[in-house]
Amino acid sequence: MDNVLEIENITKEFPGVKALKGVSFEVKRGEVHALVGENGAGKSTLMKILSGVYTPTTGKIRLDGKEVIFNDPKQAQQLGVSIIHQEFSLIPYLSSVDNIFLGREKKGANRLLDRKKMRKEAEEVLQRLNANIDLNKPVAHLSVANQQFIEIAKAIAIDTKVLIFDEPTASLTGKEIDKLFELIEKLKADGVTIIYISHHLDEILHMCDRMTCLRDGEWVGTREVKDVSKQDIVKMMVGREIVNVFPEKPTGNGKAEILLDVKRLHNKSVADIQFSLKKGEIIGIAGLVGSGRTETVRALIGADPAQEKDVYINGQKVDIKNPTDALSHGIALIPESRKTQGLVLNMTIKNNISLPILKDLSSFLGLINKKKEDGVIEKSIQDLLIKTPSSQQLVKNLSGGNQQKVVLAKWLNTDCKILIFDEPTRGIDIGAKEEIYKLMRNLADKGLSIIMISSELPEILGMSDRVLVMHKGRIKAEINGTETTSEKVMYYATGGGDV
Ligand SMILES: Nc1ncnc2c1ncn2[C@@H]1O[C@H](COP(=O)(O)OP(=O)(O)OP(=O)(O)O)[C@@H](O)[C@H]1O
Ligand SMILES: [Mg+2]
Missing domain, CATH: 3.40.50.300 (P-loop containing nucleotide triphosphate hydrolases)
Incomplete structure (x- = not known):
């Protein structure tokens, strides 16, 4: 040739x-x-x-x-x-x-x-x-x-x-x-x-x-x-071997208290959604594209309208009308499309990351604590292995995978109790994935709760304490993390179990 x-x-x-x-x-x-x-x-x-x-x-x-x-x-x-x-x-x-x-x-x-x-x-x-x-x-x-x-x-x-x-x-x-x-x-x-x-x-x-x-x-x-x-x-x-990208799952968090209880969620894209999320738990939502995974979480945080919505946090009924309400209840959605929903491309890495946490970085007079801000930003760049000459680089000049890391960094620093990730590692290399999985598990160990939508089966299997499988707008199965196999997930994701 x-x-x-x-x-x-x-x-x-x-x-x-x-x-x-x-x-x-x-x-x-x-x-x-x-x-x-x-x-x-x-x-x-x-x-x-x-x-x-x-x-x-x-x-x-x-x-x-x-x-x-x-x-x-x-x-x-x-x-x-x-x-x-x-x-x-x-x-x-x-x-x-x-x-x-x-x-x-x-x-x-x-x-x-x-x-x-x-x-x-x-x-x-x-x-x-x-x-x-x-x-x-x-x-x-x-x-x-x-x-x-x-x-x-x-x-x-x-x-x-x-x-x-x-x-x-x-x-x-x-x-x-x-x-x-x-x-x-x-x-x-x-x-x-x-x-x-x-x-x-x-x-x-x-x-x-x-x-x-x-x-x-x-x-x-x-x-x-x-x-x-x-x-x-x-x-x-x-430049090194990676044997297992997934951190070990904790055993015995099954007894933890329920933080989020979705008793009912129903709109034009999803039907009869019901699930709960424990403190410190990572739930994976699996399913094919178009199965209603993103639609479910969008309805939950009020980004899309819902005809019926009965949601409780710590046992208290909450009324989440829009994403701002969701944030005030400690729920953040980290969207799948970094370009249209997650980032301001013409701003620096620093400004993108500090945007959602400006309140925490400011004194009561509204002045930003520069030193604190720099500390947070530098830590994010290190933790997530963001490859850049400095935090002043414009996000549009970063490689695709590094832009995705900035999206994650932006939300990992907020004080939310419930983080919802939609395809968190899309476009991310295997070394950085390992770091991101570790960060997610650390957050869960600290008591945060995580919902992770993913099309990557290994990621679903490797990270979830519990897996929800969706098909045609409904949750078809709920599988315990230790009992999840790719065969089971695929079975339900492709409509198996339907009567
Ligand atoms: N227009 C630009 N201005 C400044 N730096 C840039 C520009 N385009 C790319 N870079 C830098 O060049 C380097 C290589 O980027 P490139 O996009 O080629 O990476 P990549 O291998 O495609 O990564 P990924 O897997 O994340 O897509 C990165 O450090 C990136 O920040
Ligand atoms: Mg690239």
Whole structure:
């Protein structure tokens, strides 16, 4: 096999950050090449260079043996390199068709937009993807998974030699991931070369031919995937072995008192929800995308309306009308979408983290205790391994995984009694996951109660003292942490047990 891409001694500097320090490796024609590394290792930056989003500070790229310099993504696309970004780049208020053809609209003989033709082509592409999506809706109204498919459709609607996926499965689950894998197989059979970034090492072992690892902006190695184990990849990534990412579960907290008692919760998305949460307990909510997990907690905290809601905290009935009420009762929801719900991207790390705790940081005159603030921020950066030159860095300049860590830090410092995490470790590397799990368990040991929605079964199994499994808006099963198996969870999550 010959090389489709040769990356030679690429460096990239941002103010205060050397994101890439002389990276070289080759990508063979027709292979699926994985790119792995910790959060902030430089993966997205390198791929943005390959796809014309950034120009390298120094170094060369050869495509089909010829040196290329891409001034913008359009040029890269024309020469055959396309990228599906980690952060979506869709225009929310435009329809799917308009998004797919953005910047390369089809015009008819009368030079007007040929909507029919664009629609037909969009339909064909989505058919290739096996995706059934309402093309008329603005993409903002589509599910995250469908937005992802539109993003993919946008890239494969163009003839491409090299297609880069930057963490494509972060927002997909089960069937959708299978669909994506099928698509990648198909593209590969058509001769397209794929570069695949993921923190899911199983996917890499399953799908990829070769892999390259970056650490701290440097190339660590390129290997045949068949020659490496999961442990080998982890070791290349973090420089040490990780045997068990999950902290030990406490035994015997079954006797703890009930803190939150949801006796009834009912709205247009969820039905007959009933569960309780003990002090110091971690409950996992499992289920497929669309099973009502996020809807349940949103209804609970008053972010969505509920027709019926009967909720008690410490035995007292509470009336939670909106998320502010929830906060005043000590309940915080850490949302799944960091970009739209969790962060102010144009603010610094420091300001993002101190925002919800300003009251605690201020004296009675309203002055912020700077020293205390700095202490809290520095501790968060250390605890969560946030990779940044300083706390003054703008959040938008952080890598995807490090942005997610700021979301977590923001809420871990509040004095809430009940923390609800929605997909807390999405996009986070395995080393940092270990730290986050430890932090969560420490909080629970201190008496906080945690509800964790997760699509990652290992995380559900490894962290939960109790698991609720949802299907079609209802809780189908409640399983004790020690008795949870992936088979049981999947059985109920896919509708098993229904009469
Ligand atoms: N526009 C920018 N300005 C300043 N620094 C940046 C910018 N983009 C990236 N960086 C920094 O470059 C480094 C590499 O970031 P990059 O996004 O490539 O990491 P990554 O490997 O994709 O991580 P993740 O797994 O979290 O997505 C990080 O330290 C990041 O903060
Ligand atoms: Mg990235």
